[in-house]
Amino acid sequence: MSHTLILSGVTFVYFVSFVLYLFGLINGKEFWGRAASFFAWAGLAMQTIALILRWKMSYDLGLGHVPLTNFYESMVFFAWAIIFTYLIVELLTKNKIIGVFVVPIAFLAMAYSSIAPDVSNRIEPLIPALQSNWLTIHVVTCFMGYAAFTVAFGCGLIYLLKNMEKGNTEKPSGLRGKLPALAILDTLIYQSTALGFVFLTIGIMTGSIWAHYAWGSYWSWDPKETWSLITWLIYAIMLHLRHVRGLKGKRMAILALVGFACVLFTYLGVNYLPGLHSYLKT
C-alpha cells in the first residue's frame, strides 16, 4: 500500500479520535475516552509506518533522504510529533480531556498537508544545501518543541475555558465541570512549556550548526531565524515570570497562547517574508 494512502487514512483516524474525545467530554463515560485513545494510538502507528515507507521509497527512487525535507513532510511530521507528545502526556497524567484540544490540531495539520493547493507531496531530490544530518536533527528537535508547545496551548485553552466559570460560585456543572482541575492544567502548561523550551533551544542550536556548515555563518538574521528567537524569548519571559515572580494560572495560560501564535508564525507566517529559509516554500 502506498504511504500517501495510509496518510489519508491517518487524517481520517485522527478526526475520529478527536470526535471520540469530544464525546467523552460531553458524555463523561469512560468508554469514549478509551476509544479515542485507541484511535490516536492506531493513527500514530499507521503514521509511523507511512513515514518509514516514504523513507524507504525515497531510497528506491535513488534520492535517499529522511522524510523531513520539504514543507509537506515537515507538516506530516508536525502532526506525528503532536500526537506522540500528547499520548505520552496522556499516559503520564491519565487525563483524556486535553485531547479534545490537541488532537484536532494534528488533524488540521494532516488535512492541510494533503489539500492545500500549493503543497506538493512528491518525494523531491535534495539540493546540496539540504544534504546534512544536522538538518534532520534540527527539524526533529524543532518539531518536538512545537509539539510540546501545542500541548501547552491546548491546556491553556482549557484553562481559560474553565476559568470563565470561576466567577459564578455555583457548583461546576455542564461541560466545564468535567474539565481537569485548574492546578493540574497549570502544572501541565508549565511542564510542557519547559520541555518545549529545551527542545526549541536545541532546535535553534542545531539549526545554526547546519547554517555554519552550509553557509559559513551560524546566524544571519533571516526572518525565520529571528522569529525562532522571538518565540524563544517569549517562552523565556514566560518561564522567568513563573520562576522569579511566581506567575500562575490565567496569565500563564494566556502566555501559552501567545507563544503558540509565535510558533505558528515562525513555522507558517514567515514563509511570506523573504529569506534563506524560503526554500520551504513549495
Place this chain on the structure above:
Amino acid sequence: MSLKKNTLWSFFSSVKLTIVLLIIIVFVFIAATFIPPHIVQAFTGQLSPGVAELFLLLRLSDLYHSFLFYLLMTILSINLIICSINRFPSLWRQYKAPNFPEPAGIFDNLPQSQIIIVGKDSSQIKQIIKSCLKKNYGSTKEVDTGKGYLFYSERCRFSLFGVYIVHLSILVIIVGAIIGSIFGLEADINIKEGESVNVANLSQYNAIHKLDFSVRCDKFIIEYYEDGTPKTYRSDLSFIKNGQVAKQGTLLVNNPLTFDNYRFYQSRYGTAPDIKAIVTYTNIGKKGGSLTLAVGDSFDLPDSNAKGSVLRMENNIMQMGPAIKLRIISPKKDIQFWVFKHIDKIKKMNSNLLTEVPMFNPGLFHPFVFSIDRMEQTYYTGLHIVRDPGVSLVALGGLLMVAGLIIVFFMAYQRFWVRLEQLGTKNIISIVGLSNRNDQQLQDKIDCLCRRIQEEIKA
C-alpha cells in the same frame, strides 16, 4: 552592603528590568522582520538632513547592527551579571545548608500518609530505612537526636547552579559573537578551473583582502539528478603556501574546508566566458592527431609547413551546434574554414553543402580533415571565506546552555529526611522532603519512599 544600596546597582539587579528588556528586544525583532529595508531607505530620504544623519549614525536602517540593539544587549548583559552576583550569596548559603538538624518545623502537620507506625524492633527498622534511602538515593547520613534517629538523603544538589550555567552560557555566546564581529572576516572569491587566486573581496565592504597563501581550483564538477535538480557542487582545491601545495581537499556544500584559520565554503559557481575545443585531424596516409584549442591559439601541422590558428569558437552557431573557425597558412595557401561538430548531420540535410559553401568543409586544407571531438567549458567556482575566532566560544555557550537547561528543568534539587522515634512500644517513622521546585514530583518521590519502607517492614 553599601553596593546594594546604590540605586544604579539595584536598578540593574532587578529581574523586572530583564523582563522589560526582553520584551523590548522582541519588539525590535518584530519591527526588523516586518519593515522591509527599502521602506526604511525611502523614509530616511524624507528626513531632514540632520535627523537623517543621526538615523545613519545609529544605523537604524539595520536594526540588528544598530546602536539601539547594541545598547539593549549591553544593558541585558550588565543586568545578567549583576543579578548573578547579587544572588550568589544566598545560593551559596543554600548550597552549604547543613543537613542536620532538619529545617525547623518541617515535621509539623504531616499528612497521615507520610507517617508510618510499627511495633517492630527499632534497630531492625533503622536498617530498613537506611537501605531504602540508599537504594533510592545512593547514600544516606544519620544522626542520633537523643529521642531517636534522623536520616538524610538528597539528589542533584549541583542543580542549584543550573540557572548559573544557563545565564553564563548566554554571556559566553554574546562574547563569542562580539569576538567574531570584531576579529572575524568574510570574503568571497571566484577561481577559474586550473587557476589560483590569493586575494578575496570582502563581503561587507568594497575592499580586497590579501591572503598569505593561494588557492587553486583543480576541478569543478556539478552533478544533477535525473530531473535536472542539482545534486552536488564540488570543487577540488589545492592550498599553496610558500610555493608548495600545503593541503588538498574536496569542497562540497555542507562540507567546508579549513586552511590557516580560514574556512572555505562552496557558495556559487559559473562558467567562464572562454571555451575549449578538443579537435582531432586526420592526414591521409600519415599520422593524425588531437589538439586542445582555445580562441587565439595557434598550432603546427606535422608533415607540412602549415601553421594553424583559431579565429572563432562557438558553442552553438546558427542552431547547428558547436563549431570553430580555423585559419591555416602554408607557403602556398592562406585559407579559412569552419569545422562543425555535427558535420555529418548537417551534410545529410543539405547534400550539396560542401560544394555550395566550401568554407564549411572541414577538409578544405587537403589532405587534412578536421573534426571536433568535444567542447569544454571552463567553470569558475565561487567560494565564501570566513574567519571567525568567536565560533568556538559560541559553540561552548550553546553546549553550556543545553546542559544548564536540562539541569534546571529535569534535575530538581531534592532533600529527604526520615525521622525514627520511639513512643512506648511503637516506632514512629515520619518522612518529609524539600525541593527547590516542582512539588508534584517531590510528592511522588515521598509517596514512593513511604510505600517502599512499608513494604520492606512487612516483608
